[in-house]
Amino acid sequence: MAIAKAERLMNLALCLLGTRRPLSKRELRGSIEAYLEAGSDDSFNRMFERDKDDLRELGLVIETVENLDGDIGYLARRDSNRLPPITLDAEEAAALGLAAKVWQQARLAGAASGALQKLRAAGMPEAEDAYEVHSALEPRIPVHEAAFEPLMLACRDRRPVTFYYRKANSARAEQRQVEPWTLECWRGHWYLAGWDRERGAERVFRLSRITGKVRSRAGAFSAEVPDVVTVRETVESWAGETATRTARIRLRAGAGYPLRSRATAVRDRGDGWDELEIPYGHGLDAWLVEFGPDVVVEEPADLRADVVDRLRAVAKD
Secondary structure (H helix, E strand, O other): HHHHHHHHHHHHHHHHOOOOOOOOOOHHHHHOHHHHHHOHHHHHHHHHHHHHHHHOOOOOOOEEEOOOOEEEEOOOHHHHHHHOOOOOOOHHHHHHHHHHHHHHHOOOOHHHHHHHHHHHHHHOOOOOOHHOOOOOOOOOOOOOOOOOHHHHHHHHHOOEEEEOOOOOOOOEEEEEEEEEEEEEOOOEEEEEEEEEEEOOOEEEEHHHEEEEEEOOOOOOOOOOOOOOOHHHHHHEEEEEEOOOEEEEEEOOOOOOHHHHOOOOOEEEEEOEEEEEEEEEEOHHHHHHOOOHHHHHEEEHHHHHHHHHHHHHHHHHO
């Protein structure tokens, strides 16, 4: 069955690429043996529509043309289905190969793999895969949140969305109306940056705190979309990348190695706890909560209060 379908798709693609004028369904049915064997017009129509969609999914640009008499025809122009010359060097090819492997756990895996195969078929040089040959480590971008795909598509298509979002210090989720700009991954967590319509300001949302379905809304964006560099800086600052203050915390001995790697000073208190000084920005309170009872915030007082509020919200859930 798989071979028969592949042959049928190939014959349809050759017919569409080989014609100089649009071909009607009747002409295509008379030119392809598998279509001639279709039991009825309905069966042929269903088969043809599926095949046409499959070819488009594979990357073939198929045009639908209506003539003066109102008849519909199809063709695939060669100039629209020809890749430009591939001029990637070995390092660029290696970067693309690595990028494709990174997405293997996400819904984009099929698209990334297909794009890589097309580039190789068009002459992209093969590159040695250091991650397969020399290392047991392999890069991955984990995507577990159900909100990722609808938000990715909304960012691409510039469509407003609504969703319910639970802040870390709140037990209830609130509905948000957002014009999504981009998705960014930071420290293994995905964040959405966009314009919050109700608050009239830019906001950053952690995808793991989005509950329920993400729903698209009609209409254009009301706020200007900043460039990607500015958006990335916003996400980094919101998630705690930009350090503006210093916190002093107690950390249980033998625990919290990610925190230790960021500390500018570590002192052994001699009671099973260490004292750390950590430069931080927005978002450190959410990170500290992940270490549970192994962390105690000494100062500043507002950071300590934020951590306590988050822990209480988690306890209520």
